[in-house]
Amino acid sequence: MAFFRSVCTLLFQILALPLKLLEFIGIYSIYKRAFPIMMYRVAKNYNKKMHDKKKELFSNLSEFAGPDGTLRILEIGCGTGANFKYYPSGCKIICTDPNPHFQRYLQEAIDANDQLEFEKFVVSSAEDLKAISDSAVDVVVSTLVLCSVSNTTRVLEEVHRILRPGGALYFLEHVVSDPSTWTYFLQHVLQPLWYFFGDGCEVTRATWKDLEASKFSDLKLRHIEAPLMFMIRPHIVGYAVK
Numbered sequence: 001m002a003f004f005r006s007v008c009t010l011l012f013q014i015l016a017l018p019l020k021l022l023e024f025i026g027i028y029s030i031y032k033r034a035f036p037i038m039m040y041r042v043a044k045n046y047n048k049k050m051h052d053k054k055k056e057l058f059s060n061l062s063e064f065a066g067p068d069g070t071l072r073i074l075e076i077g078c079g080t081g082a083n084f085k086y087y088p089s090g091c092k093i094i095c096t097d098p099n100p101h102f103q104r105y106l107q108e109a110i111d112a113n114d115q116l117e118f119e120k121f122v123v124s125s126a127e128d129l130k131a132i133s134d135s136a137v138d139v140v141v142s143t144l145v146l147c148s149v150s151n152t153t154r155v156l157e158e159v160h161r162i163l164r165p166g167g168a169l170y171f172l173e174h175v176v177s178d179p180s181t182w183t184y185f186l187q188h189v190l191q192p193l194w195y196f197f198g199d200g201c202e203v204t205r206a207t208w209k210d211l212e213a214s215k216f217s218d219l220k221l222r223h224i225e226a227p228l229m230f231m232i233r234p235h236i237v238g239y240a241v242k
């Protein structure tokens with residue numbers, strides 16, 4: 001089975017070769033402009049399907065407010081700001097994303113959620129949040145981001161650094177399926193093409209293992225099946241306390 005899977009994966013790698021070439025010669029950077037337009041639609045649809053899950057997850061945010069009663073949230077890979085409406089009123093938000101072309105959509109989310117105090121948008125990948133000082137925030141949020149970062153361990157180290165002791169990383173991420181399933185098979189076979197349409201997204205990651213291996217003191221993590229297409233059906237949801 002593993003051999004058959006490898007052969008099929010190779011086939012799709014060959015199919016993806018023209019896209020790899022486009023990436024290599026730099027045309028792919030045009031895609032960075034187009035992706036936010038697509039993500040805007042995807043995020044709206046995702047919120048519809050995952051509304052209850054997000055509501056439940058974020059209902060607990062206020063418990064992590066700092067000693068002065070203010071809740072300071074930083075989002076990594078914030079995209080279009082699809083999580084804003086789930087944040088409690090009065091909280092302060094810093095958004096970060098390596099793709100500057102999200103700013104327009106972010107502004108729309110800021111205007112639509114004036115219960116929040118928006119601080120700034122920092123163009124930065126989550127592997128390197130040098131604009132943010134140590135222990136600066138109460139909560140970090142990551143939804144659908146750890147599938148596309150280049151080094152999950154490094155990201156979790158950075159998140160841990162910028163959180164105050166007792167602060168928490170909230171996550172909702174799609175992950176690889178159980179190896180006994182067809183979903184697992186298809187995730188591996190279709191990954192080479194998916195990578196390009198999903199802006200570097202990898203559906204074959206066992207992200208919970210990185211969370212388990214990280215420095216967080218307390219990890220509340222659940223595996224759930226999201227009501228989404230098979231490729232991104234298996235999800236993990238929860239939070240990790242520094």
Ligand SMILES: C[S@@+](CC[C@H](N)C(=O)[O-])C[C@H]1O[C@@H](n2cnc3c(N)ncnc32)[C@H](O)[C@@H]1O
Nearest residue numbers: 043077078079082099125126143144148149150
């Ligand atoms: C699928 S979108 C999710 C956007 C948003 N978090 C949401 O839930 O709607 C993935 C996001 O991760 C961002 N991203 C990609 N690589 C990243 C990295 N290394 N660090 C932080 N964000 C990254 C992308 O620019 C994009 O905004």
Ligand SMILES: *[C@@H]1O[C@H](CO)[C@@H](O)[C@H](O)[C@H]1NC(C)=O
Nearest residue numbers: 056057059060061063064220
């Ligand atoms: C909310 O967070 C607190 C920790 O501050 C935890 O004790 C509690 O069980 C959480 N509730 C839910 C529903 O996760």
Ligand SMILES: *[C@@H]1O[C@H](CO)[C@@H](O)[C@H](O)[C@H]1NC(C)=O
Nearest residue numbers: 150151152153154155157158
């Ligand atoms: C990922 O980051 C970790 C922690 O910073 C580092 O030890 C490791 O070498 C990095 N991995 C890669 C492939 O760069």
